[in-house]
Amino acid sequence: MAEAVLDPERQRKAKEYARIRHRLLVAELAIAAVYVLVLLLSGLSVWFKAQLLRMTAQPLGVVALYFVVFSIVYGLLDFPSSYYGGYVLPHRYGLSTQSLKGWLVDQAKSAALGLGIGLVAMEVMYYLLRAFPAVWWLLTGILFLFFTIILANLAPLLIVPLFFKFKPLEDEELVSRLTALAERAGTRVRGVFTIDLSTRTTAANAALMGLGNTRRIVLGDTLMEEYDADEIETILAHELGHHARGDIWRGIVVQAALTLVGLFLADRLLRWGVAYFAFDGLADVAAFPLVAMAMGGLAVLAMPLTNAYSRWREGLADQFSLEVTGKPQAFISSMTKLANQNLAEAEPEPWAEVLLYSHPAIGRRIQRAQSYQASLAEESASQCR
Secondary structure, eight states: OOOOOOOHHHHHHHHHHHHHHHHHHHHHHHHHHHHHHHHHHSSHHHHHHHHHHHHOOOHHHHHHHHHHHHHHHHHHHHHHHHHIIIIIHHHHTTOBOOOHHHHHHHHHHHHHHHHHHHHHHHHHHHHHHHHOTTTHHHHHHHHHHHHHHHHHHHIIIIIGGGTOOEEEOOOHHHHHHHHHHHHHTTOOOSOEEEEOGGGTBSOOOEEEESSGGGOEEEEEHHHHHHOOHHHHHHHHHHHHHHHHTTHHHHHHHHHHHHHHHHHHHHHHHHHHHHHHSOOSSTTOGGGHHHHHHHHHHHHHHHHHHHHHHHHHHHHHHHHHHHHHHOOHHHHHHHHHHHHHHHTOOSSOOHHHHHHHOSSOOHHHHHHHHHHHHHHHHHHHHHHHO
């Protein structure tokens, strides 16, 4: 097989695509910020709650109706940006294979799923606000942690199949190879599957989905078409590295800690808001924009730190892949192909990598593999002397 090289034309397009995505992110953050500020400062949130109280006096009903309408209005405001970024741009740059109807169906599924999960979370949070106003934020954070673990465990069984079809991998030799790799990494898996990514995208990907008894190796069919067994092995070894090094649980703990800090800030903001805006106590659903501001604002401000942490762990997973497979050239080849196929910038702007990248830039990942390859060659040469 010919050595894979970065395609200059694809890299030019990758830079264009990344710049547009960055602008869209700023626009989406601005839409969210303006939305919650208008609700809060104009008195619309208080007015809307008053209208809901005419329909029902039950706290559960008021909270549910408020959240549903809040989410639908936000979804409508954000839809132009979502449509452009999720449908128009991927088609323009050859990354999407999905029809408009298919994309809209997926958006509807995602919205319904998010609305359902969010509604449960909202009702739990407001129940705790009413019942335990002094420590609601702590209890909510603990319950959200357990909920996150349950969702991570059930995602391959209940959520992913809503969008993609799993099929056991038919290549028995590759199955044996990847299963043996998982065993060497100290990770048990419940099988090796392919997933029909090609029904939606031309991009390639692979993952280790689930926790415990639901963990399985998943290869996109777009990966199977273009990558040889050694390249697939190095890609999967990276994913296995996260499990072998405990990154999944570390990530859950880090996210739980960030959520807890956000909820604590929301508590402080709510207590201020009760006095400033004359809300009817902490559990007044009209004050929900303050909760959204605290959680969303913290997520944005913490993004550079959380991304720095993620890049560190991703780098360690790359090192694990190189060490457990001993195939740096296959790793280099797979990263190069992914950059070309997925339209990923090999050398992004430094500010973009620091602020927005959860993975090291592909150029850095290739350099790590080249350094490891050189160290192997030097070690081999010293043994021959």
